[in-house]
Amino acid sequence: MFLRSLPPLSTLLLAASLACCQKADTASQEQHLPPLNVSVMNMQQQDVDLISTWFGHLRGVEQADIRPEVSGKLLHRVYADGSLVQKGDVLFEIDPSSYQAAVDQCAAALAAAEAAVLQARAADDRAGQDTERYGKLVSSGSVSEKNYTDALQTKKETEAALAAARAQVKQAQAALSNARINLDRCTIRAPFTGLASKSTVSVGDLIALANPTALCTMSSVDPIRVDFAVPGKQLLGKVFRPDFNTLTQTSPIDEFDIILADGQVYEHRGHVAAVDSEVSRSTGTINFIGHVPNPQLKLRSGSAVRVRAKTDTVKDAVLVPSRALISAMNHRYVLVVNPADNTPICLDVQPGAELTLPMPNGDGNTVPMLMQVITGTVKPLPELLREHGIERVCDAQVIVEGGQMAARYAKINSGIAAAAAQAPEGARSAILAKRGTVVPEPFVYTPPVSTTPSVTAKQN
Numbered sequence: 001m002f003l004r005s006l007p008p009l010s011t012l013l014l015a016a017s018l019a020c021c022q023k024a025d026t027a028s029q030e031q032h033l034p035p036l037n038v039s040v041m042n043m044q045q046q047d048v049d050l051i052s053t054w055f056g057h058l059r060g061v062e063q064a065d066i067r068p069e070v071s072g073k074l075l076h077r078v079y080a081d082g083s084l085v086q087k088g089d090v091l092f093e094i095d096p097s098s099y100q101a102a103v104d105q106c107a108a109a110l111a112a113a114e115a116a117v118l119q120a121r122a123a124d125d126r127a128g129q130d131t132e133r134y135g136k137l138v139s140s141g142s143v144s145e146k147n148y149t150d151a152l153q154t155k156k157e158t159e160a161a162l163a164a165a166r167a168q169v170k171q172a173q174a175a176l177s178n179a180r181i182n183l184d185r186c187t188i189r190a191p192f193t194g195l196a197s198k199s200t201v202s203v204g205d206l207i208a209l210a211n212p213t214a215l216c217t218m219s220s221v222d223p224i225r226v227d228f229a230v231p232g233k234q235l236l237g238k239v240f241r242p243d244f245n246t247l248t249q250t251s252p253i254d255e256f257d258i259i260l261a262d263g264q265v266y267e268h269r270g271h272v273a274a275v276d277s278e279v280s281r282s283t284g285t286i287n288f289i290g291h292v293p294n295p296q297l298k299l300r301s302g303s304a305v306r307v308r309a310k311t312d313t314v315k316d317a318v319l320v321p322s323r324a325l326i327s328a329m330n331h332r333y334v335l336v337v338n339p340a341d342n343t344p345i346c347l348d349v350q351p352g353a354e355l356t357l358p359m360p361n362g363d364g365n366t367v368p369m370l371m372q373v374i375t376g377t378v379k380p381l382p383e384l385l386r387e388h389g390i391e392r393v394c395d396a397q398v399i400v401e402g403g404q405m406a407a408r409y410a411k412i413n414s415g416i417a418a419a420a421a422q423a424p425e426g427a428r429s430a431i432l433a434k435r436g437t438v439v440p441e442p443f444v445y446t447p448p449v450s451t452t453p454s455v456t457a458k459q460n
Contacts, residue, residue, distance in 0.1 A: 038402035056228030060219030
């Protein structure tokens with residue numbers, strides 16, 4: 001590959017040259033313009049990774065507002081604002097005295113209920129013994145039938161009383177458990193490992209459940225979560241490829257880089273953890289959730305970042321410098337040097353992805369260059385090039401600068417040649433003498449005066 005730059009050609013100089021040619025009486029008085037210099041570069045063909053960047057926001061994989069579940073006066077704030085706390089660490093302590101009293105009261109009620117069960121059980125045992133004894137004596141007539149019936153009824157009543165006493169025990173146990181839970185809630189602990197924000201309350205404040213404001217906010221930090229949205233059309237190329245299985249692969253994106261606000265690339269790569277189930281109707285994007293390792297806590301929740309990832313790979317992509325594309329009448333085209341007569345060939349193309357790639361600069365090194373993926377609009381580009389005698393894509397020389405002027409000059413010289421072919425034989429020489437006088441010919445590719453000084457060129 002070689003790249004050459006175009007020395008600018010003044011239109012005033014061209015107009016003056018044309019005026020001089022019109023005033024000349026003979027071919028000997030006419031002076032030929034110097035050859036036109038253009039910048040060319042060989043087309044490139046290679047596999048290209050399509051890289052896209054999206055905006056994202058960091059947040060904790062686990063993120064929660066720490067709110068009180070009981071009322072009372074705040075006795076202690078144990079943690080330091082903004083510090084890393086482990087799961088189960090104490091954050092706040094609320095005055096537990098009233099809740100301890102409730103526990104003691106419920107414990108006493110439970111003891112009374114258990115005593116009532118013992119009493120009811122004794123009564124039930126006594127009623128059972130009476131029923132059994134009366135049952136044996138009623139047949140001999142020693143005990144009346146009424147006494148036996150009354151004993152049976154008493155047995156049923158004692159069984160009911162025992163069941164009620166046992167229910168009271170369970171109720172007392174539940175009340176005691178609830179009182180212990182409320183007592184335990186006086187000590188507020190971290191639900192997971194993460195960073196705790198600045199406290200919104202101070203020691204001595206009355207914490208009221210009627211207005212349960214967040215005491216602080218906690219956010220897990222390793223890994224940290226990044227939310228970003230990807231346009232659906234950027235994923236279509238990969239999703240509809242035969243080697244992508246939508247039933248087993250949850251995401252067309254595997255890993256990604258995080259670009260920080262200062263432009264630095266974060267040292268650890270993230271991976272996609274989840275993808276939303278539908279495309280947003282308002283934006284046409286799909287929401288992604290990624291997890292990024294954060295062992296040194298460099299990333300913090302709430303930060304805005306950019307997410308960069310490969311969305312697809314284009315096999316055997318044809319590449320030209322982005323500045324080689326010319327726009328006209330809603331069409332994009334490139335000019336390629338015809339190897340037969342050194343004239344420009346216009347190829348109508350469809351531009352694809354634009355990306356910066358390392359390109360060889362002719363001395364064994366590479367330089368970053370803005371390249372454009374192109375495809376043919378009517379036929380594949382390799383087929384179009386073969387029609388013009390260029391067998392390999394990499395042999396095609398694309399005019400990077402000076403292409404429009406070169407095409408115009410080529411058209412004028414072709415018109416002069418056509419006019420000479422139709423003129424009488426005696427007038428042909430005079431007409432052909434204008435070639436190189438009205439416009440310069442042929443096209444000469446010279447070493448560069450380039451915007452990329454490190455890029456060298458080979459003289460044709």
